Amino acid sequence: AGAQDLANLHVLVSAGGTREPLDPVRFLGNRSSGKQGVALANAALARGARVTLVAAHLEVPPPAPHPRLSVVDVSTAESLSDAMRSAATEADIVVMAAAVADYRPENVESGKIKKSGGGPLLLRLVENPDILAGLARDKRPGQVVVGFAAETAASRDELLDLGRAKAARKGADLLALNAVGWSQGFGTDENAVVLVTGAGDVVAEAAGTKADVADALLTAALGVRGAPA
Ligand code: C5P
Numbered sequence: 142a143g144a145q146d147l148a149n150l151h152v153l154v155s156a157g158g159t160r161e162p163l164d165p166v167r168f169l170g171n172r173s174s175g176k177q178g179v180a181l182a183n184a185a186l187a188r189g190a191r192v193t194l195v196a197a198h199l200e201v202p203p204p205a206p207h208p209r210l211s212v213v214d215v216s217t218a219e220s221l222s223d224a225m226r227s228a229a230t231e232a233d234i235v236v237m238a239a240a241v242a243d244y245r246p247e248n249v250e251s252g253k254i255k256k257s258g259g260g261p262l263l264l265r266l267v268e269n270p271d272i273l274a275g276l277a278r279d280k281r282p283g284q285v286v287v288g289f290a291a292e293t294a295a296s297r298d299e300l301l302d303l304g305r306a307k308a309a310r311k312g313a314d315l316l317a318l319n320a321v322g323w324s325q326g327f328g329t330d331e332n333a334v335v336l337v338t339g340a341g342d343v344v345a346e347a348a349g350t351k352a353d354v355a356d357a358l359l360t361a362a363l364g365v366r367g368a369p370a
Contacts, residue, residue: 145188145189146188146189147189147190147234150233150234151191151193152182152185152192152193152234152235152236153234153235154178154182154193154195154238155195155224155225156175156177156178156181156196156197156199156238156239157175157178157199157200157240158170158172158174158175158197158239158240159215159217159218159239159240159241160197161217161218161245161246161269162217163246163249163250163254163264164249164251164252164253165250165252167254169242169244171240171242172240172328173239173240175196175197175201175239176200176328177332177351177354178236179202179203180352180354180355181238181355181358182203182210184355184356184359185355188359192204192210192211193211193212194210194211195213195224195225196212196213196214197215200328218242218270218272219269221272222272225237225276226275229279229280230281233283234285235276235280235287236287236288236358236362237289238289241272243269244267244268245266246265246266246267247265247266247267273288273311273313274310277312277313283366285315285362285365285366286313286315287315287358288307288308289316289317290303290304290316292318292321293320293321294320297335300318300320301318304318304335304337308337308338308339313339314338314362314365315336315337315344315361315365316337316338316339317334317336317354318335318336319333319334319335320333331348331349331351332347332348332351333346333354338365344365345360345361
């Protein structure tokens with residue numbers, strides 16, 4: 142076993158992507174595979190933490206059963222929010238790695254939506270609450286709240302500007318910024334992130350496998366925990 146620097150800490154991590162139902166057979170979803178969140182759970186377990194994984198439609202296997210692991214399966218943003226808020230009361234490090242739908246259908250049809258006969262179909266969407274911002278607002282003393290921000294940025298400077306503004310807006314202690322495009326970031330085995338604090342300082346950069354990124358993020362979270370803003 143490697144360094145057990147997370148022993149006695151409880152790491153809560155969300156992974157995967159939410160699904161917002163339209164009718165009994167259809168949903169609005171996203172392309173998150175859950176790989177980065179699962180890698181975070183595995184890394185935290187290997188470093189001695191107690192881990193709660195809130196899993197939304199993972200395309201990869203969850204960590205193998207482990208005495209320090211509990212997995213909670215969720216689907217919609219609302220169910221993910223409920224699971225995170227309830228587990229956060231006992232967590233030391235909270236990581237929102239799941240891709241949460243920003244909007245959900247205003248009405249979920251009880252029957253399958255029929256074709257409208259050639260005309261367009263209009264969907265009315267309402268905004269979902271920002272779970273990360275809520276967790277940051279209600280965090281308990283000493284708790285570190287970490288988010289991800291996938292941005293389509295043209296340059297590193299633009300990525301940093303967007304990320305710093307987002308960290309401040311959401312109240313996150315740490316934000317992992319990554320540049321995404323149509324062929325980058327989702328479903329891949331590699332990732333590259335810049336880690337910025339809520340105050341806007343770059344504390345680390347990590348590129349490599351999602352396991353490498355997970356370890357760098359957990360180390361940075363421990364650093365923020367040791368030196369609260
Ligand atoms: O604003 P954006 O979606 O880029 O923010 C990404 C971060 O916020 C991720 O950590 C994601 O898990 C979280 N998020 C959330 N609730 C939402 C939307 C995003 O917690 N409704």
